[in-house]
Amino acid sequence: MSEEEPSSDVVRRERFSGGPARRFLSSLASDERIFRADLQVDRAHVVMLAEQGIVDESEAADILGALDAVEEAGHAELPDGEDVHAAIETAVIERIGDVGGKMHTARSRNDEVATCLRHRLREDILELAETVIGFREVLCSVAEGHTETVMPGYTHLQPAQPTTVAHYLLSYESALARDTERLVAAFDRTNRSPLGGAAFAGTPFDIDRERVAALLGFDEVVENSMDASSARDFLTETTAAAATLATHLSGIAEDLVIFANKGYVDLSDDYSSTSSIMPQKKNPDTLELVRASAGDASAGLNGLLTTLKGLPRAYNRDLQRAHNHAFDAVDAVLEATEVAAGAVATAEWNADLLAEEAADGFSTATGIADLLAMQGLPFRTAHEVVAIAGENGGDFAAVEAAVEDVLGGELGEYVDPTAVEAALDPETSVASRDSLGGPAPESVAAALERVSADIAEAETAVGTRREALDAATDALREEVATYG
Template structure:
């Protein structure tokens, strides 16, 4: 896709040569074929309404565009890009009058509009898949509010938590990913059409009208910015890459948990070895993990392509948008797979509970207990750390008492009761005590689930409202086109 350049509709000066295939983007433009037809139709309707082309000519052009749509992208003749090929097909259908469809327009503003028109729908698709993943995370969390599991820092046993608390940590991250995708949509859904090559046009065009017909929320007003800017691709690809990184972290955790026997992935999301019949490999999640590399690589490639480009149009931009579309395809698929893997996984509750006590994971709870009894936290930390060093695993009460005597000069039980220490050493009781907002205690998680469900519903309404607005715009454009039949 390029600015006005050689081709069937601009024949004489540049007639071909070995670079013609190198210049062509026709094959990769299949993705924006329908977008280009919509942009063409809206532009022609506006030209007729403004008296720039006659109604009869507009009707002929719109009829030819309908024939092109019915024949499909594969029917287009060779050309430099889809825009030129469609215009060539229209001219072939109705004669020279077909060339009037390009009045007051450049391929620069045309392609920028097509990219935004297509990408906004892709962003809604991506946002919708994040909603499904969030629903699955919440639904699974609701089933496991009391399923104790080990929590880690540095991949070392740290403190006990619950499966619900763990899963909701990822729901929070995915919710932010949803927000970034919807924010990107807001800036993608602005119309550059009418900017022409970059310096506007002397024709009395109505840019607001084409924006309305195409379902855009507003204009990219400055014509130079409208034709040349591709930061909307950066923002969208950045949001997708960020979400891919979130997915990669979740996938990595589940791969590790499967290795430890904490979770069993459904057969549909696993594979076996070609030679080792006992194997059950978490292959789908390993591929999900790798998608982050694809998305981040696409973002890096896009940033590098756009770096240092002078205003206004440069042919480098032809190679910019595939990175965004490749990212959205890969990330949407990876999100769907991740949601399916989580929804069908079985959490091994007994193995998780046993592991939650390993590595003296309740140590912080004991230190907190002593601090709540009046000891300085650093002193409590010293007592528990020394007791852990003297024990092969979780220290018994006698060891804790002896170390307390050595550090502060009196018995552990001068500060806390035996029952309180035993509860602090119990992973289930430890989790139950951590009932601060956002904590793992079942009551705190239940409150968090209410918030999560409300957030998912709100974002779902936003996606549906935007889809409805786009559908309404398509219907409106169809009605206007029908007036010229």
């Protein structure tokens, strides 16, 4: 058989074994990712068939033994086939004869692949969630050391109000907390078994779908057989969560690139590079690639949605192209999360320069306006006074002159001048902003306590789900061993 015409498998046999489109149809190479998932699905299905009396126990033992041999040989040793499912079945039949074909009783490749994808993707979701939680711990750890490190805050990349490094870092922790929630929710909707839906219309065999789901660690079944075989929204939800996470990673990467340029932060050499021609350069290359990962993830989401858009119910071969968009996005974002966490953990913040530039651009202006408003002046009037002061230097004298110009009286008639002088100081300005979630050191300290508790809760949620999957794997292994 030529390289262009792969040998037949148990699905095609001789009727569909040749022609130039054979390799175009095959997904065997890309299916390596779900190879072990498929073997687990096969084992659980065969155990259920034996328990239901659909295949003899001796036949189940032969099939399960052959599946072990296939796993030991590895994906690379599979016979050629249209996909990993057909290749594994072919390999089993080659080892034990036609009885191996009984492993496919009461199922289709349609519900089989849907189950394999969910089985593998849920592991990837948990790994990504664990990595995100690790990044959140890094952000909290660094923030704890910088609750009083004043820094410039920006809107539109213009000096806006002073804040602290801790407050800034916790803003990203909040975003990653929501990313964690999205990933856990995606896991829960992914962790449902389609097996037993068959091609799309169920099966006349007396199968036990709940038993297979339990053997594979799924929480429940996807009940409607047509939905079970064709649904791929679990891919969409996971990829969307990854793309949202990547957008947050891109944001912090962009910030750190800018801060490194200004000298506010010094990135570790481990997360930097240099120029091939300019020896003095220290470039934030890893963070630039983290920033670019948002493009990978959003492209994956767009590709997935485009593939799924307008497909008729139920299974269509387009779906063969769907899942790699999700897996590629998850892989890209996982690596980017690890790198971003490492960059933040090892960076050094230039506290002196940050404090020096925290007042640039009259960044304490809002504090002066708030102070006037607290004395009963309408905020819009206070805003006008301080805007004029900013146009004239933004110092104490400028505030005095603006009050006289707009209000027609001495500064002391409206507010304590010493309070105005204090409010012009970035540290005092930050300390005054002690509302819930604000940058004042005591507010940030309280936030850190809440965040630590939230992280512990997230670790428990993810850990519990991983333990459940591990327990199901062990239980299935023990069940299979009884047929040895």
